[in-house]
Amino acid sequence: MAKLTKITTQKKHKSRYNIFLDKGNGEEYGFSVDEDVLVKYRLQKNMDLDDATINALVQTDTLHKSYTLAINYLSYRMRSEKEIRDYLKDKEADPEHIEEIIKKLHQERLLDDQEFANSLVRTRIMTSSKGPLLLKKELLDKGVSALKADEAITLYSFDKQYEKALKFAEKKMRNDGRKSYRQQIQNVQQTLMQKGFQGDVIQEVLVNLPEEEDENTEWEAVVYQGEKLLRKFQPKTEGYELKQKVKSGLYRKGFPFDLIDRFIEEYIDV
Structure with a gap:
């Protein structure tokens, strides 16, 4: 059995308290708790605490700290359940505490994968150029079920x-x-x-889309692309071989044969 001898406020974290105990060998630091845990258990000076109670206090405080981390993580934007789980794992939260926190967040309506998916789709429609198939992939990557992802995508008419x-x-x-x-x-x-x-x-x-542009515009494009090909191939080849390389290059770029032949005739001496 230990006697609670002193409660002090932490300097950097005003909502956390240091608990000092005397287990028969004089006063020493025991553990720290959040203000909510302090109030819940009505901790006060001269209170007797057995080992089971001390352990329960430490576990409750650890759970509270992990829950506070989750709430803070949610404060920036909505999260999927998978994101919360991954975040708490990264923070080395106790696996049992993670399950308890997830359950509590659902009960408090702070965690809802369908609402999360709907919100993400609405936001992406307004702020990105992504189509629905990419949005569905993004939702699946964030752990949203295919069923919920499909439901959210219906918002993208x-x-x-x-x-x-x-x-x-x-x-x-x-x-x-x-x-x-x-x-x-x-x-x-x-x-x-x-x-x-x-x-x-x-x-x-x-x-x-607009129909095919007039021949003058297409001709200007042929000249631009053709001259690029000439700059590329002229230092290495000439004559018939140069003509064939340019002709092949313009064809691969999608130009019609009549304009390609016109360019070859006007710009290449064979």
Whole structure:
């Protein structure tokens, strides 16, 4: 049996208290507790504490500290259950305490994977260029079940997807203006797929993109790309071989044969 001899406030953490005990050999530091634990157990000077009670106090305080860590982690943004578990494991929380904390957070409605998933999808729709397939992957990576992820993705309507995908596609085509029209379309399709947009949305976007630009604009692109190829191959080859390399390079870039032949005729002496 030990007697509680003194309670002092910690200098750096005003809500934590040092408990001093006398186990028969004079006063010595015993343990520390949070203010909530101090009040809950009504700790006061001259109270007698047996080993079981001391152990219970230490365990309760340890649980409280881990719970406080979880609450602080949640204060920045919503978290998935997996994120909370991983965070507490990284903080070396007791496995039994983790289960208790998770249960308590659910009871207090501070942890809800469906609400977390819904919130993440709404935020990403407003702040990112990701399509629904990438968002679903992100949710799965955060430990959200496939069922809950699918439910959240329904918030990303076809119209919202189309609006975002079309805006991105138009911007990309403007940036790719010196590429062939065919290559621009291919790049848009590939990029939208990489961003996780669904096939029906991509097809609708491609159908509604501006039609092929006039021949003058396409010719300017041929000249730009053709001159780059000439700078690349002229130091190494000439004549017929140079002509074939440039012709092949322009074809791979998606330009039509008539414009390729025109460039070869005007820019390469064979």
